[in-house]
Every structure is written in structure tokens, then in C-alpha cells.
Amino acid sequence: xxxxxxxxISVSDKKNLNLLLKNLSKHKIQIISSGGTFKEIKKLGYxxxxxxxxxxxxxxxxxxxxxxxxKIHAGILSVRKNKSHIKDLKKNNFEEIDLVxxxxxxxxxxxxxxxxxxxxxxxxxxxxxxxxxxxxxNYSDVAVITNPEQYEELMEELNSNKSRTTLEFRQKxxxxxxxxxxxxxxxxxxxxxxxxxxxxxxxxIFFGNLIEKLRYGENKKLNINQLHGKQLSYNNxxxxxxALLISKSLxxxxxxxxxxxxxxxxxxxxxxxxxxxxxxxxxxxxxxxGSIVSCNFKINKKLALxxxxxxxxxxxxxxxxxxxxxxxxxNSNLNNISSLFNSxxxxxxxxxxxxxxxxxxxxxxxxxxxxxxxxxxAFNVCRFVKSNAIVILNKNSTIGIGAGQPxxxxxxxxxxxxxxxFYKEKLDDQIIAAxxxxxxxxxxxxxxxQAGVSAIIQPSGSISTILVFSKxxxxxx
Amino acid sequence: xxxxxxxxISVSDKKNLNLLLKNLSKHKIQIISSGGTFKEIKKLGYxxxxxxxxxxxxxxxxxxxxxxxxKIHAGILSVRKNKSHIKDLKKNNFEEIDLVxxxxxxxxxxxxxxxxxxxxxxxxxxxxxxxxxxxxxNYSDVAVITNPEQYEELMEELNSNKSRTTLEFRQKxxxxxxxxxxxxxxxxxxxxxxxxxxxxxxxxIFFGNLIEKLRYGENKKLNINQLHGKQLSYNNxxxxxxALLISKSLxxxxxxxxxxxxxxxxxxxxxxxxxxxxxxxxxxxxxxxGSIVSCNFKINKKLALxxxxxxxxxxxxxxxxxxxxxxxxxNSNLNNISSLFNSxxxxxxxxxxxxxxxxxxxxxxxxxxxxxxxxxxAFNVCRFVKSNAIVILNKNSTIGIGAGQPxxxxxxxxxxxxxxxFYKEKLDDQIIAAxxxxxxxxxxxxxxxQAGVSAIIQPSGSISTILVFSKxxxxxx
Numbered sequence: 001x002x003x004x005x006x007x008x009i010s011v012s013d014k015k016n017l018n019l020l021l022k023n024l025s026k027h028k029i030q031i032i033s034s035g036g037t038f039k040e041i042k043k044l045g046y047x048x049x050x051x052x053x054x055x056x057x058x059x060x061x062x063x064x065x066x067x068x069x070x071k072i073h074a075g076i077l078s079v080r081k082n083k084s085h086i087k088d089l090k091k092n093n094f095e096e097i098d099l100v101x102x103x104x105x106x107x108x109x110x111x112x113x114x115x116x117x118x119x120x121x122x123x124x125x126x127x128x129x130x131x132x133x134x135x136x137x138n139y140s141d142v143a144v145i146t147n148p149e150q151y152e153e154l155m156e157e158l159n160s161n162k163s164r165t166t167l168e169f170r171q172k173x174x175x176x177x178x179x180x181x182x183x184x185x186x187x188x189x190x191x192x193x194x195x196x197x198x199x200x201x202x203x204x205i206f207f208g209n210l211i212e213k214l215r216y217g218e219n220k221k222l223n224i225n226q227l228h229g230k231q232l233s234y235n236n237x238x239x240x241x242x243a244l245l246i247s248k249s250l251x252x253x254x255x256x257x258x259x260x261x262x263x264x265x266x267x268x269x270x271x272x273x274x275x276x277x278x279x280x281x282x283x284x285x286x287x288x289x290g291s292i293v294s295c296n297f298k299i300n301k302k303l304a305l306x307x308x309x310x311x312x313x314x315x316x317x318x319x320x321x322x323x324x325x326x327x328x329x330x331n332s333n334l335n336n337i338s339s340l341f342n343s344x345x346x347x348x349x350x351x352x353x354x355x356x357x358x359x360x361x362x363x364x365x366x367x368x369x370x371x372x373x374x375x376x377x378a379f380n381v382c383r384f385v386k387s388n389a390i391v392i393l394n395k396n397s398t399i400g401i402g403a404g405q406p407x408x409x410x411x412x413x414x415x416x417x418x419x420x421x422f423y424k425e426k427l428d429d430q431i432i433a434a435x436x437x438x439x440x441x442x443x444x445x446x447x448x449x450q451a452g453v454s455a456i457i458q459p460s461g462s463i464s465t466i467l468v469f470s471k472x473x474x475x476x477x
Numbered sequence: 478x479x480x481x482x483x484x485x486i487s488v489s490d491k492k493n494l495n496l497l498l499k500n501l502s503k504h505k506i507q508i509i510s511s512g513g514t515f516k517e518i519k520k521l522g523y524x525x526x527x528x529x530x531x532x533x534x535x536x537x538x539x540x541x542x543x544x545x546x547x548k549i550h551a552g553i554l555s556v557r558k559n560k561s562h563i564k565d566l567k568k569n570n571f572e573e574i575d576l577v578x579x580x581x582x583x584x585x586x587x588x589x590x591x592x593x594x595x596x597x598x599x600x601x602x603x604x605x606x607x608x609x610x611x612x613x614x615n616y617s618d619v620a621v622i623t624n625p626e627q628y629e630e631l632m633e634e635l636n637s638n639k640s641r642t643t644l645e646f647r648q649k650x651x652x653x654x655x656x657x658x659x660x661x662x663x664x665x666x667x668x669x670x671x672x673x674x675x676x677x678x679x680x681x682i683f684f685g686n687l688i689e690k691l692r693y694g695e696n697k698k699l700n701i702n703q704l705h706g707k708q709l710s711y712n713n714x715x716x717x718x719x720a721l722l723i724s725k726s727l728x729x730x731x732x733x734x735x736x737x738x739x740x741x742x743x744x745x746x747x748x749x750x751x752x753x754x755x756x757x758x759x760x761x762x763x764x765x766x767g768s769i770v771s772c773n774f775k776i777n778k779k780l781a782l783x784x785x786x787x788x789x790x791x792x793x794x795x796x797x798x799x800x801x802x803x804x805x806x807x808n809s810n811l812n813n814i815s816s817l818f819n820s821x822x823x824x825x826x827x828x829x830x831x832x833x834x835x836x837x838x839x840x841x842x843x844x845x846x847x848x849x850x851x852x853x854x855a856f857n858v859c860r861f862v863k864s865n866a867i868v869i870l871n872k873n874s875t876i877g878i879g880a881g882q883p884x885x886x887x888x889x890x891x892x893x894x895x896x897x898x899f900y901k902e903k904l905d906d907q908i909i910a911a912x913x914x915x916x917x918x919x920x921x922x923x924x925x926x927q928a929g930v931s932a933i934i935q936p937s938g939s940i941s942t943i944l945v946f947s948k949x950x951x952x953x954x
Binding site (some may be wrong): 057061064065070072073077078079082085126129130133134175180182183184186193194195197201203205206209211245259263286288289291404406411414440 | 534542554607651659665677678680684686687728863883
């Protein structure tokens with residue numbers, strides 16, 4: 001590559017611009033710019049040629065058309081070793097542009113700050129992405145910088161290579177550039193999708209910012225904040241989010257959920273926070289080993305001591321306790337997305353809120369209001385348990401959960417065994433059960449009834465005892 | 478909106494172009510075009526103004542710079558009701574362009590057809606996406622068409638609205654346009670990521686084509702092909718892909734997997750295909766109700782009859798049998814992606830292939846070569862079972878699988894119960910077990926040994942019997 005002679009700069013984010021200009025000037029690089037960037041460069045005291053002077057074409061439409069000019073784009077796109085390209089440039093009196101430093105109108109930030117459609121649309125950058133894409137395509141001859149964080153690397157590159165850049169550097173910057181333009185248009189595409197309420201468009205764009213490679217790091221962007229403890233693994237995150245999904249479905253300031261391997265092993269709602277935790281734990285204290293405890297309330301001192309003691313007792317070492325603050329997490333706009341063999345399955349989430357009207361009592365024996373309320377709570381917990389799912393409830397706490405079994409009967413047996421093993425209190429209160437899908441045979445229901453269950457809620461079927469049908473089926477895999 | 482007077486056409490895919498031109502001519506719309514599209518339009522016998530004549534600027538750099546001109550982009554980007562924009566156009570002798578019909582250089586098809594980097598890069602379109610993005614931004618005045626499939630809708634629109642389009646139509650087309658540009662740059666970004674082997678870039682783009690909304694439809698693009706039966710649901714797909722993931726890990730032409738709720742409930746390898754199926758089924762015939770059977774071999778007549786009979790027996794109705802051909806499915810480049818509260822967790826897949834060297838025999842009692850081979854097979858199956866996972870094996874077939882339990886002891890009990898319930902043959906062969914993680918206490922191992930297990934493979938620990946340690950841990954949530 002030849003020495004860089006000319007750079008085009010057009011930056012919406014003017015961070016570190018002074019430092020950049022100082023270095024470009026050191027390398028005697030001519031600068032072309034327009035609009036706000038041009039003004040800023042002049043203000044900082046550097047020489048700069050205005051794009052309109054460079055092209056001989058005035059900036060028009062209030063800045064909408066500035067750089068969309070053949071002189072700019074031929075300068076960027078010409079293949080330096082191509083003789084016909086060289087001839088074309090010469091004939092038109094065009095010059096090569098070797099370095100393009102551009103970042104875009106802040107579309108993402110605009111989305112965060114306003115709902116005003118016209119303002120959002122005005123922040124769609126057209127000229128910027130065009131220059132970036134042209135430079136990124138022609139990376140064998142041109143370097144493209146799309147982020148102020150890259151200035152330092154650029155300077156090192158210029159210093160180490162006598163005002164040149166290496167092909168490796170240019171290819172890396174080109175990779176980032178195309179990711180930026182895809183990300184930018186992904187934001188716009190998703191904004192339009194949300195405006196038109198198009199949940200399943202013919203083409204769907206997902207994108208993400210790398211938060212961490214699951215070593216130590218800041219979790220703030222996930223809107224959960226690790227306050228204490230060792231680094232989190234993939235499975236930790238998986239369990240944490242499973243726990244939070246359940247936690248957020250429970251009445252505020254009452255709910256405790258204990259999750260192990262993405263399945264709840266204890267759920268309780270109780271206005272007494274201490275009891276809420278104790279009753280959730282009582283469902284399966286053995287499985288609680290190494291589990292996630294999620295409370296949808298502020299943990300008081302009494303409970304903190306209890307948790308700590310238990311953590312000490314079970315984990316043997318306080319160091320192994322991790323504490324996460326998820327109070328800022330928002331669970332709107334959630335979709336279930338799973339990826340399989342290079343395909344995505346996308347499903348709108350199961351966050352439907354149940355009320356009495358969603359159910360039909362089909363048994364002769366009718367539940368009273370409290371029983372029906374408890375049944376609905378059990379059915380709500382059931383939706384978060386992996387299929388086949390059976391949840392046994394006493395008052396407002398699970399006392400037996402059977403999860404992830406290929407046969408519903410197995411899930412019944414597991415739930416009943418848990419109940420018998422851990423439930424210490426007298427079973428004189430009404431025990432009820434929920435099933436995430438209908439019982440194909442009566443055997444499971446018989447088992448539950450034999451174990452003391454007096455009311456069952458399930459999506460369909462036909463049996464004795466109190467039986468409530470929901471109009472909805474769960475089925476969490 | 479005013480009547481459409483001028484359209485700019487630049488199409489790489491020339492499908493339905495004749496039909497389009499016929500209609501535009503009917504509405505007396507002036508056409509501007511360049512390059513191959515211009516030639517094709519002339520050949521088809523329609524009037525057309527060449528872009529270079531329109532702009533007064535020659536096409537240069539072998540076509541790299543044609544439409545990147547202020548006259549084109551001011552024509553597209555001007556806000557029709559903005560007086561200063563109107564003045565700018567007039568002063569420069571520019572005209573409004575009301576309709577932009579553009580599709581891009583076929584980057585995706587080029588990727589499919591060649592590995593040649595320079596050819597791939599040359600197929601990155603710069604001019605096309607710029608015109609499309611400009612028109613899509615200015616959708617309040619301009620209509621943008623990015624796909625020949627949209628021509629018919631455009632024609633209806635022009636016919637119904639006296640050579641005009643509605644705002645609703647233009648916004649819809651703009652939404653699609655930004656999705657196309659995001660998708661296009663997503664392809665490029667991912668191509669660069671794969672070239673530089675960048676698995677976890679700072680920004681990551683995913684994108685997908687809608688295959689179906691899980692009603693009837695073609696599944697060919699998923700590379701699985703439904704040959705028979707009712708429509709597939711989200712959970713069906715989930716189970717099918719879980720089954721295929723296991724199936725593909727087994728020695729070719731020998732393996733049968735039966736999956737229920739994303740967990741295997743029977744796995745067998747046997748050179749006799751019929752026995753392979755029968756032995757997999759024997760592991761848990763009750764759970765096989767409504768399951769997915771995946772064979773990594775061509776199903777012969779004898780087995781087909783057996784499957785059919787069983788399907789009839791279990792499902793009671795042949796109509797409910799679905800048959801999928803997955804022979805063309807490729808499982809390379811798989812990542813585990815799960816989405817949680819607007820975040821993605823991405824993990825490289827657990828497709829590591831085990832050999833003897835990955836294990837260490839830690840017990841005094843050493844396994845012979847066959848036992849070690851069987852242990853490795855059991856450990857391989859274990860990786861596909863949701864945690865906590867216990868797999869009990871006899872010869873080359875699972876005879877007990879315990880899955881998805883919060884406590885490892887529970888999984889042991891489930892696996893043992895399955896074995897006792899369904900395993901009819903004499904248990905004189907060596908019975909072995911695999912665990913996906915180490916046993917925290919000896920109770921689980923004791924249970925297995927009492928049940929007749931003589932060799933155990935697990936990631937770490939220290940006990941009697943034959944015990945083999947793997948250097949790898951599974952943990953499927």
C-alpha cells in the first residue's frame with residue numbers, strides 16, 4: 001500500500017477527534033470533511049478541505065446530500081492497481097481517498113431518547129453507510145474506521161508502517177464496518193417491524209452486542225448486576241433467567257423461587273418474606289444444593305442471615321455464593337428463540353395472565369374461591385416447569401414438583417415422592433395439583449388422589465375429584 | 478402523493494421485468510436505468526434514459542460508480558413539501574424520482590457458488606443499497622421495490638390509485654427494504670467473521686428467512702423434508718432436532734434414538750437395523766408414546782412395517798404418524814444459541830468426539846477394551862440428556878435413562894426404575910452407567926451398584942467398582 005495521502009472524515013460521535021487530527025497531521029494526511037465535522041475540525045485549528053469544494057457540488061437538502069458524489073465514491077472505490085480505474089480517475093480529475101473515518105447518525109440513541117417517528121426517521125444516515133460500505137468493499141486499498149475506539153489502533157498502525165496500514169488491519173476494520181452497517185440497518189428494520197407489529201416478517205434480523213465471553217465482566221447491559229461472587233457460566237445465566245421469568249410472574253413482594261437446572265424445585269408466595277423463602281426451600285431442600293434463589297422482594301436482614309447460613313451449610317464456603325441484583329430487568333418484548341441446525345424457532349412468550357374466566361370447572365364437586373385461586377397459582381407455576389410437568393401445592397407453596405419426564409405418570413410419582421419426603425407439616429390443608437397437559441390415562445390422576453390431592457387443574461380430560469379445565473396448554477421443553 | 482412520474486430501475490434479478498415495464502409504460506412513467514438493466518430494457522423495446530445521460534456523469538470504474546451522484550440521490554431524498562428542498566432541486570436542475578426499483582448483486586448466491594474471495598468481494602453491491610436506503614428513508618414520498626415478487630402488488634397499487642401509491646404501501650415496502658439491506662450486510666459481516674474465524678465478535682448479526690409459521694409448508698430450506706403427516710409444531714421441531722443431534726453422533730447405519738420432550742428415552746446401536754429399533758424402544762416403551770424415532774439409516778421394509786404397526790398400536794391412528802427425511806441435514810457450524818430477556822447466550826456446540834485418551838481409569842478394577850468402549854458410548858449418550866443425567870447401558874443399548882432432575886440421586890432412581898420395569902432379558906451381561914457430572918455424594922453410586930451396575934463413567938470423583946473419569950463435563954439444561 002502507498003502512503004496515506006487523503007482521509008475523509010465524517011463523524012457524528014466527535015470523541016477523541018482532536019487526538020486523531022493531531023496524528024493525521026503528523027503523517028501529513030490531507031483531510032476532507034463536511035457539515036458539523038468540518039466546523040469542528042476548523043474549530044480545533046486543523047486544515048481541512050470542505051467536501052463541497054472538493055467535489056464542486058453544493059451541500060443540498062439541508063445536509064441530506066453531501067458526499068453522495070462520484071468524485072468521493074470513485075476516490076474510495078477505485079482499485080489502485082487497475083489501469084482502467086487509474087485512467088478513469090485521471091480523466092475526471094478525481095483523486096484517491098485512502099482512509100475513511102465515519103460514524104453514523106445515532107439511530108440507536110435516538111430510539112432510546114424519543115418516540116417521535118419523524119425524528120427517528122431523520123436519524124437514518126444515508127451518506128455515512130454508503131462511504132463506509134464503499135471503503136469496506138475496497139479494503140485491499142482503503143482503510144475504514146467506524147468507531148472512535150479504533151483511533152488508537154489506527155495511530156499505532158500509521159506509526160509502525162510509515163503512514164501506511166497493513167492489509168490485515170484493513171480487513172479487520174472492513175469486517176467491523178460491515179457488522180456496523182448490518183447492525184445499523186438491523187435496528188431500523190426492527191424498528192419498522194415493531195411499528196407495523198410484524199412479529200414474523202419474511203426476513204428477520206437479530207443482532208447483539210458482546211457483553212462478555214463468560215469470564216469476569218460487567219453485566220450491566222443485561223440489566224442484571226452481579227454484586228458478589230465468582231464469574232457466571234452459560235448454565236448459571238440460563239438458570240438465573242429461568243428463575244427471573246418465574247419470579248416476575250408472581251405477585252410482587254411475596255414470591256420466592258428456587259431453580260436448579262432451569263427447573264423450579266420450590267416456589268412459594270407469602271407476605272412474610274422469611275416464610276416465603278422457607279416454604280419454597282421446604283419443597284425440595286436436597287435439590288436446593290447449588291441452586292438459584294430468586295426473591296421478587298428486597299431481602300431483609302433476617303432472611304439474609306438465613307440464606308447466608310444455608311449457603312454456608314450447603315455450599316460449605318461463603319466464597320461460592322453469588323449475588324445478583326435484577327431489580328432493573330424488564331421482561332417486556334420477550335420472545336422464545338431457540339436455534340437448531342442453523343435455524344431459529346421463534347415463539348411469542350407464554351406470559352399470558354390467567355383469571356377465572358380462562359377456566360371451566362368440569363367436576364360435579366365445585367372448588368370454592370380460595371381453592372380456585374390456588375389452582376390458578378399452581379397452573380401458573382406449572383408453565384415454567386419442563387414438560388411433562390406436575391406441580392403439587394399446599395396453600396401458597398409448592399410441596400412437590402415433577403419435571404422433565406417423558407411420561408406423565410413418572411412426573412406424578414416424582415412429585416408425590418418429593419411431597420412425602422420433605423413435607424413435614426400435617427397434611428390437613430387442601431392439597432391440589434396442576435398438570436401442564438391433559439392426562440392421557442387415569443393412572444396419574446389416581447396416584448395423585450391416593451396421595452391426598454383433592455383438586456386438579458389441567459388443560460382437558462374428564463375425571464372425578466374437583467377438576468378444573470384451562471383453555472390453555474403449557475408444554476415447556 | 479403526486480402521480481409517479483419517474484422511476485429508477487436497477488435490477489440484478491431481471492425476473493418479471495417485461496411485465497413490470499408494460500405496466501409502468503401504461504402509467505406513462507419515465508424510466509431511468511444503467512448498465513445491464515438499461516440494455517435489457519432497450520432489448521425489451523421500452524423507452525429508457527441512461528443514468529449517465531440523466532446525470533451528465535459517465536459510468537466509471539467498470540460500473541463501480543454509476544448512480545452515486547447528487548442528481549440521483551437528491552431526486553430520491555428530497556422532501557416534496559419542503560420549500561427549501563424544492564428550491565435546491567430547481568437551482569441544480571434536478572428532478573424528483575418517485576419510484577426506486579432495485580435488487581442487489583447476488584451476494585448470497587455467490588457465496589453458495591464459489592469460494593473465490595475476490596469474486597465474493599466484487600459481488601458486494603454499493604450503489605444498489607444506497608438507492609434503496611435513500612428511498613426507504615424517504616418513504617413518505619418515494620416507493621421502493623426490492624424484489625420481483627413485489628411487482629404485482631405495485632401494479633395493483635398503481636392501478637387502484639391512479640398512478641399513485643398509498644403511504645401504507647410505501648411504509649411496508651420501506652420496512653422490507655431496510656430488512657433487505659440489513660440481511661445483505663449481515664451476510665457480508667458473517668462472511669468476514671468466518672474468514673477471520675471470529676466466533677464472538679463485539680457485535681454479532683443473526684438473520685433468518687421465514688420458512689413457515691408452523692402451519693403446513695415447505696421445510697426444504699431447513700434441510701429436512703416432511704414426507705408425510707400433519708403439520709409440525711414448535712415442540713415437534715425442538716424434539717426432531719434433539720433427536721437428530723444424537724442420531725448424527727452415533728456410528729453410521731446402526732443408530733436408533735427415541736426422543737420425548739427433547740430428552741432421549743431410548744438409544745441403541747446395532748448393525749441389525751430391526752434390533753437397533755427394538756432395543757431402543759425397549760428402554761422405555763411407555764414414554765415412546767407420541768415420541769420421535771430417529772434412525773441414522775435407511776428404514777427397510779421389515780422395520781417400516783414394525784414402526785407402522787407400533788405407530789398404529791400406540792397412536793391408534795395412522796394419520797398421526799409424521800415422517801421426516803433428514804438425510805440432507807448438515808450439522809456443521811452449529812452453535813447453541815438461547816435467548817433470555819433480550820440477550821443471546823451463544824456457546825460453541827458440544828460435538829467433541831471422544832476416544833480412549835480422553836479418559837482415565839481411576840479404580841483398581843480395570844475395564845477391558847469392550848467395557849471401555851461401552852462406557853464411552855454411554856458417556857456420549859449422556860451428553861444429550863438434560864441434566865442431571867444418568868444413563869444405564871447394556872451392550873449397545875440404553876436400558877435406563879434418568880433426566881432433568883434437580884438431584885442426581887433422583888436421576889439414578891428414575892434410571893434404575895426404568896431398567897427394572899422394562900428390561901425383560903436376563904441381566905447377565907455387564908451393566909454400565911454414565912453420569913454427566915460427578916456424584917456429590919456416594920449414595921447415587923451405591924444405588925447404581927446395588928441395581929447391578931458394574932462400571933461407571935463420570936467427569937470426576939472417587940469410588941469403588943470400575944470407575945472411569947472423563948476430562949470433560951456435560952451439563953445439558
